[in-house]
Amino acid sequence: MYFGESLKLESRTDLRTKLKALFDKQRLGVLSTQKRNRPYASLVAFAVTDDLKSFVFATPRTTRKYANIMASSRAALLIDNRSNRASDFRKAMAVTVVGTVRELRKSQRSRLIRLYTDKHSHLEDFVRSPTCAVMCIDAETLHIVDQFQHVIELRLSK
Numbered sequence: 001m002y003f004g005e006s007l008k009l010e011s012r013t014d015l016r017t018k019l020k021a022l023f024d025k026q027r028l029g030v031l032s033t034q035k036r037n038r039p040y041a042s043l044v045a046f047a048v049t050d051d052l053k054s055f056v057f058a059t060p061r062t063t064r065k066y067a068n069i070m071a072s073s074r075a076a077l078l079i080d081n082r083s084n085r086a087s088d089f090r091k092a093m094a095v096t097v098v099g100t101v102r103e104l105r106k107s108q109r110s111r112l113i114r115l116y117t118d119k120h121s122h123l124e125d126f127v128r129s130p131t132c133a134v135m136c137i138d139a140e141t142l143h144i145v146d147q148f149q150h151v152i153e154l155r156l157s158k
Contacts, residue, residue: 033068055137093146
């Protein structure tokens with residue numbers, strides 16, 4: 001992980017802890033996709049691997065988001081902890097995950113489906129449906145904004 005030169009070593013652990021707590025607590029994110037220069041956003045339930053590099057979600061293959069991903073695999077996922085109060089401007093944290101989306105092959109699915117269904121047990125039947133695609137965003141960059149204007153760009157190494 002690349003944290004930028006200005007982030008001190010002791011802050012790296014703190015940031016990773018904050019990110020992990022946010023991703024563990026939040027159940028939904030806003031997925032942004034695009035097809036022929038037409039952006040589209042949708043809510044998705046997600047789960048993330050411990051290394052913060054793979055974000056898993058599921059969608060029926062008949063959705064607009066799936067069609068968009070098949071047309072252009074680049075996407076962003078916004079995850080935040082807002083409470084819809086004025087205090088959010090100073091206290092909320094938002095992370096935009098930018099990367100490439102791919103549909104998981106059967107050989108890749110078991111561990112990541114388990115990660116997803118451990119977090120979203122109510123979606124287990126949905127995920128196992130033959131019409132459902134299990135998708136993974138391979139994160140390249142995390143754009144983290146907290147305390148209104150405190151911004152960190154976290155580039156993830158492959």
